[in-house]
Amino acid sequence: MNEKSTIYLFIDDEPNPVATVKSPVCFELDTRKLPDGTHTLKIVSKDPTGKEGIRIIPFTVRNGPAIAVEGIRDHAIVDGVLPLMINAYGKGDQQSFLIEGSETPRSIPFWVWILIIAFGGWALYYTVRYISLQA
Numbered sequence: 001m002n003e004k005s006t007i008y009l010f011i012d013d014e015p016n017p018v019a020t021v022k023s024p025v026c027f028e029l030d031t032r033k034l035p036d037g038t039h040t041l042k043i044v045s046k047d048p049t050g051k052e053g054i055r056i057i058p059f060t061v062r063n064g065p066a067i068a069v070e071g072i073r074d075h076a077i078v079d080g081v082l083p084l085m086i087n088a089y090g091k092g093d094q095q096s097f098l099i100e101g102s103e104t105p106r107s108i109p110f111w112v113w114i115l116i117i118a119f120g121g122w123a124l125y126y127t128v129r130y131i132s133l134q135a
Helices: 110-134
Strands: 006-011 019-022 037-046 052-061 066-070 085-089
Touching: none
Parallel strands: none
Antiparallel strands: 006 019, 006 037, 037 052, 066 085
16 A cells, blocks of 8 residues: 555644645745735644644745845944934845845945955055165
């Protein structure tokens, strides 16, 4: 006998399964039908003897336009006037890629400034040493 397990797929806390299939299965989850945010995929497997196994997989859907914010981080403690740079852009469709507005401008990180200053100091030191050897 080659009986197969039955797999029930649930999204979030829905009482009815999204799909009921026999194992093994390849399944494409279309997240375009889900709102952006945190969701759970609950997989219930029932073998031919009636035993059940459950696996819950949390995931985050982000189909809407991406939102990038510069100037504040999650759970930041701030005061005074806070300059923010906000950019929102969509991915377009799956056939074409939108170049216009798809890159978020960002400020130069502090470590780049430190490297530039360190390199400038090193170059100045060796320039002074070279000139003093020539004299």
